[in-house]
Amino acid sequence: MPSWQHVTYSREISSEHYGQQVTVGGWVQDLRNLGGISFLQLRDAYGVIQVTMLKKRNKEIFEQVASIPRESVVLVSGIVKESKEAKAGYEILPDSVTVVNAAEAPLPLGVVDKVGADLDTRLNNRFLDLRKEEIRAIFKIKARTLEGIRNYLTSQNFTEVSTPKIVAAGAEGGATLFPIKYFDKNAYLAQSPQLYKQNLMASGLDKIFEIAPAYRAEASDTIRHIAEFTSLDVELAFIKSSDDVMDVAEGIVVSSLKHVREKCKKELEILGIDIEDPAIPFPKVKYDEAIEMLASNGLKIAHGEDLGTEGEKLLGDIMMKDRGIELYFITEFPTSLKRSTFYAKRNDLNPELTGYFDLDYRGQEIVSGGQREHRYDVLSEQMRENNLNLDSFEFYLKAFRYGMPPHGGFGFGVERYVQKMLDLPNIRETVLYPRDRLRLTP
Numbered sequence: 168m169p170s171w172q173h174v175t176y177s178r179e180i181s182s183e184h185y186g187q188q189v190t191v192g193g194w195v196q197d198l199r200n201l202g203g204i205s206f207l208q209l210r211d212a213y214g215v216i217q218v219t220m221l222k223k224r225n226k227e228i229f230e231q232v233a234s235i236p237r238e239s240v241v242l243v244s245g246i247v248k249e250s251k252e253a254k255a256g257y258e259i260l261p262d263s264v265t266v267v268n269a270a271e272a273p274l275p276l277g278v279v280d281k282v283g284a285d286l287d288t289r290l291n292n293r294f295l296d297l298r299k300e301e302i303r304a305i306f307k308i309k310a311r312t313l314e315g316i317r318n319y320l321t322s323q324n325f326t327e328v329s330t331p332k333i334v335a336a337g338a339e340g341g342a343t344l345f346p347i348k349y350f351d352k353n354a355y356l357a358q359s360p361q362l363y364k365q366n367l368m369a370s371g372l373d374k375i376f377e378i379a380p381a382y383r384a385e386a387s388d389t390i391r392h393i394a395e396f397t398s399l400d401v402e403l404a405f406i407k408s409s410d411d412v413m414d415v416a417e418g419i420v421v422s423s424l425k426h427v428r429e430k431c432k433k434e435l436e437i438l439g440i441d442i443e444d445p446a447i448p449f450p451k452v453k454y455d456e457a458i459e460m461l462a463s464n465g466l467k468i469a470h471g472e473d474l475g476t477e478g479e480k481l482l483g484d485i486m487m488k489d490r491g492i493e494l495y496f497i498t499e500f501p502t503s504l505k506r507s508t509f510y511a512k513r514n515d516l517n518p519e520l521t522g523y524f525d526l527d528y529r530g531q532e533i534v535s536g537g538q539r540e541h542r543y544d545v546l547s548e549q550m551r552e553n554n555l556n557l558d559s560f561e562f563y564l565k566a567f568r569y570g571m572p573p574h575g576g577f578g579f580g581v582e583r584y585v586q587k588m589l590d591l592p593n594i595r596e597t598v599l600y601p602r603d604r605l606r607l608t609p
């Protein structure tokens with residue numbers, strides 16, 4: 168045990184401990200008193216330990232334990248004894264029980280209740296919600312997902328960077344900007360590291376990624392929008408087309424799914440989730456084809472309009488039903504739709520089209536990106552078209568005047584990815600302390 172570990176965890180106790188003294192610590196999940204014998208189910212980070220009190224063995228402890236409120240934190244020192252009845256195969260006969268922190272009653276949220284509480288109550292009491300192993304499993308998987316993403320990108324020679332989250336100008340439209348006071352200036356919370364990751368393409372750090380919060384003042388309450396999400400941003404230089412960018416996105420998904428499957432067997436089992444290898448290469452469905460597929464399934468979307476939540480979902484159903492496909496790109500978005508994405512490169516032969524793409528996972532967009540416009544004149548023209556004040560973007564534009572290679576990249580919503588991977592009904596399930604229009608605490 169490392170020097171800073173002072174309790175033995177349930178998962179560490181084996182037959183080698185039988186007859187030995189240990190100290191365990193955790194929460195009182197349940198107490199049952201059967202007269203001369205009582206049982207305390209003590210839950211630690213990894214499982215549940217049965218502590219058995221025999222009145223005739225130690226009357227004082229037997230009586231002390233009877234009054235401990237549920238969910239209090241206790242330290243128990245005692246002898247480990249093999250037990251046929253205890254679920255873990257052993258029990259602990261205590262020589263001392265210390266109540267470190269007694270829980271108040273009633274609890275604002277039940278931990279072992281069979282009846283599920285609503286999401287708001289759970290989020291208001293997240294620390295209690297997380298005492299359930301199926302909730303903790305989500306966050307262990309999220310951590311492994313990020314680890315898998317980092318491992319992959321690092322193996323491909325991408326450098327991890329950090330860019331400011333307090334910024335002078337937005338990149339994704341004014342409507343979702345959070346204004347803040349910055350000394351005597353006006354500033355915003357970053358919606359995306361877009362301008363910085365492109366800036367870096369002129370620096371020689373030509374394959375970069377960032378994993379950081381992004382902020383959007385999303386006015387509507389949906390199951391896939393939050394005001395603070397984890398954005399995985401990737402940018403790479405000297406590309407030939409958006410295809411190169413899509414290859415990186417595909418590599419991230421394939422390798423992180425494999426990583427999670429290998430590292431999170433127990434958590435996936437707790438959640439009842441099977442992760443299969445996705446079919447590769449991910450199919451590419453052109454925007455025009457997607458519109459046609461939706462039309463022949465009864466959903467009319469005017470050319471140049473967004474597929475919308477309904478369109479994305481139906482396309483996901485069609486891809487699954489017809490082809491058994493969970494992950495696919497939607498490509499060649501029309502310029503009319505991406506016009507507000509001022510940095511998107513338009514097709515050289517047909518300016519009505521961009522090389523922009525989304526990656527959808529079972530009917531939900533999780534990634535969006537493409538090749539950028541790297542020519543100063545064209546870029547500034549596209550910005551003027553969007554009524555942007557070029558002066559506020561000078562730091563960004565400057566880099567395009569002194570040697571900017573062709574480049575592209577994408578933004579990848581980590582929570583949306585985990586939501587879909589684990590088939591969760593609401594993106595908030597994948598955030599410890601979500602932020603949305605109505606929620607600022609905890």
Ligand code: AMO
Pocket residue numbers: 338339358359361383385391392393394396398400401532533534535536537576577578579580581582583594
């Ligand atoms: P976009 O705005 O499409 O693109 O965002 C990229 C991805 O981020 C996720 N996302 C969100 N997730 C949760 N809640 C939100 N409110 C939210 N908004 C976005 C989605 C989405 O696909 N700068 C570009 C990326 C680029 O071109 O590099 C951008 O931000 O999964």
